[in-house]
Amino acid sequence: MAIIGARTLTFQEFRACGAPAFHGERDPIVSRRWLADMANAFRMSFCPEEAKVRYASCLLKDRVRDWWEEISSELGDDAVIIMSWDDLSTRFRLVFAPAIEVQQLAREFLDLHQTTEIVAEITAKFRERALLVL
Structure with a gap:
């Protein structure tokens, strides 16, 4: 307690x-x-x-x-x-x-572009990765 x-x-x-x-x-x-x-x-x-x-x-x-x-x-x-x-x-x-994994996600964030994902999926990826690089 x-x-x-x-x-x-x-x-x-x-x-x-x-x-x-x-x-x-x-x-x-x-x-x-x-x-x-x-x-x-x-x-x-x-x-x-x-x-x-x-x-x-x-x-x-x-x-x-x-x-x-x-x-x-x-x-x-x-x-x-x-x-x-x-x-x-x-x-x-x-x-x-680990920093190396955070850096990799940051690179993915910078390279993020929509391919076959629907808007909601790409938006979710964007938000997840943005939180790590802000």
Whole structure:
């Protein structure tokens, strides 16, 4: 539980604000969406800074859970307790949204043109890639 002023934020309340699980896809778009969803859940729940890493780490599943356990083991409990959300999200992006893949999507964005896709499909591709390069 995290304390908000005189009130405590439970993990269940945090989850009710739309915080999704992440299963470890190495995909810049999927990873960026998860980080954005987490930021929204933090805002909606008024999650205190000291609870963000703890709550977010409970939503890491499968291979990303293994990655997190390795990081936690390397750093030690004391360092994990004081880790900031910015630090975790930076580490997360390095592994699950590698710069080379983001650059490739940026190139695709710059080269994007409509071929056989319908307008809605090409628009969706445009928006996904635009979010990575803006």
